[in-house]
Amino acid sequence: MPADLICPACERVYDAGPAEPWRCACGHALEFTERPHPEGDPLPLHNLDTSDGLWTFHEFLPIEKHVTFHEGFTPLVDAPEWDAQFKLEYVFPTGSFKDRGATTTLSRAVELGVEKVVEDSSGNAGAAIATYAARAGIDADIYVPADVTQSKLMTIQRADARPVRIEGSRQDVTEACIDAVESGAQSASRTESGNAPRQTDAGWYASHAWNPAFYAGTMTFAFEIAAQRGWSVPDAIVLPIGHGTLFLGAYRGFSLLAEAGIVDRMPQLFGAQAAGHAPIVDELGWEPADEDDFETDIADGIQIAEPARKDEILEAIEATDGDAIALGADPIESALDRLHRNGFYVEPTCAVAPAALEEYRELGLVDSDADVVVPLTGSGLKTL
Numbered sequence: 001m002p003a004d005l006i007c008p009a010c011e012r013v014y015d016a017g018p019a020e021p022w023r024c025a026c027g028h029a030l031e032f033t034e035r036p037h038p039e040g041d042p043l044p045l046h047n048l049d050t051s052d053g054l055w056t057f058h059e060f061l062p063i064e065k066h067v068t069f070h071e072g073f074t075p076l077v078d079a080p081e082w083d084a085q086f087k088l089e090y091v092f093p094t095g096s097f098k099d100r101g102a103t104t105t106l107s108r109a110v111e112l113g114v115e116k117v118v119e120d121s122s123g124n125a126g127a128a129i130a131t132y133a134a135r136a137g138i139d140a141d142i143y144v145p146a147d148v149t150q151s152k153l154m155t156i157q158r159a160d161a162r163p164v165r166i167e168g169s170r171q172d173v174t175e176a177c178i179d180a181v182e183s184g185a186q187s188a189s190r191t192e193s194g195n196a197p198r199q200t201d202a203g204w205y206a207s208h209a210w211n212p213a214f215y216a217g218t219m220t221f222a223f224e225i226a227a228q229r230g231w232s233v234p235d236a237i238v239l240p241i242g243h244g245t246l247f248l249g250a251y252r253g254f255s256l257l258a259e260a261g262i263v264d265r266m267p268q269l270f271g272a273q274a275a276g277h278a279p280i281v282d283e284l285g286w287e288p289a290d291e292d293d294f295e296t297d298i299a300d301g302i303q304i305a306e307p308a309r310k311d312e313i314l315e316a317i318e319a320t321d322g323d324a325i326a327l328g329a330d331p332i333e334s335a336l337d338r339l340h341r342n343g344f345y346v347e348p349t350c351a352v353a354p355a356a357l358e359e360y361r362e363l364g365l366v367d368s369d370a371d372v373v374v375p376l377t378g379s380g381l382k383t384l
Helices: 053-060 098-112 124-136 150-158 170-186 212-218 220-228 245-259 279-284 310-319 329-341 348-363
Strands: 076-079 084-088 116-120 139-145 162-166 236-240 268-274 323-327 372-376
Touching: 053 098, 053 220, 076 220, 084 220, 084 348, 098 116, 098 124, 098 212, 098 245, 116 124, 116 170, 124 139, 124 150, 139 150, 139 170, 150 162, 162 170, 212 220, 212 245, 220 245, 236 245, 236 348, 245 268, 245 310, 268 279, 268 310, 268 348, 279 310, 279 323, 310 323, 323 348, 329 348, 348 372
Parallel strands: 084 372, 116 139, 139 162, 236 268, 236 372, 268 323
Antiparallel strands: 076 084
């Protein structure tokens, strides 16, 4: 049976089903009532059957595998010029780490008998949801910015999903999508969930920001890193933050590994945002060193003004003694060129985290000899 949902804030429980709410009546994001993890010592990597990709870790997931391309176990490679390891998340089937959440989200949709999904995205999550919806035989509407890159738009269209292009900011795209999902709710019958926003005929909201199924997928990022490193934990991980899906996935994954007794500590989690689009950094009280340089639109994938789980991101930073900083165009463009020269063909958003690692070291927040992992999150082919 599919796992039910619970609100961590008010503890209201919602039954699983195609009309389950996508958010609690109190406004808080929902989670699964189940938090499974295996018992006993894990197998060493060379004894693990990784042919199922990230679903190798099915014992940690509150979702059954239904929709998959056997994605996952992306390479973890040395990056000597950065004194770090890069995890190559851009080698997923649709060219970004968002496939982690897409496989679990669409598997959840199949479990629930969903006939149509709706998502809003700057492009990568939409391409992933559209692709996995096609794999599942489920219709999909994908809300995207009007200026979405052609490669991402074509991925959505070629998967036979319906792109809905919205003028305005990335937040305008989200609001238009939510309006569409909730428009049917006005005529749909209400249940004991009171005023919770329900899934409707407009579609099941497969939001990478709100839907807990997506985070079930992104937390496998942590499981893979631990397994690839002999079940050890790096000192620090530097990750981009938009809605924080990978950042929170890392936090949840390492937390679950610690809870299961598989690892004995948490890595510090350091966030990277683009200047002018840095609500987490603003909350932490950082001031830009040079106002003239602190506005950039180069990293379109993380231009999120209102992260759905902002409080959770801040809690993860505090719990791991981490931090978050914002970078202007110059260091991001410099890092992008450097990545390309070293054979890592990634999109601009992907360069924010490696650029931030350099800044963290200059600030003394990450030691020069610290054991660091940085994900490279999206393919350079996405910029075409």
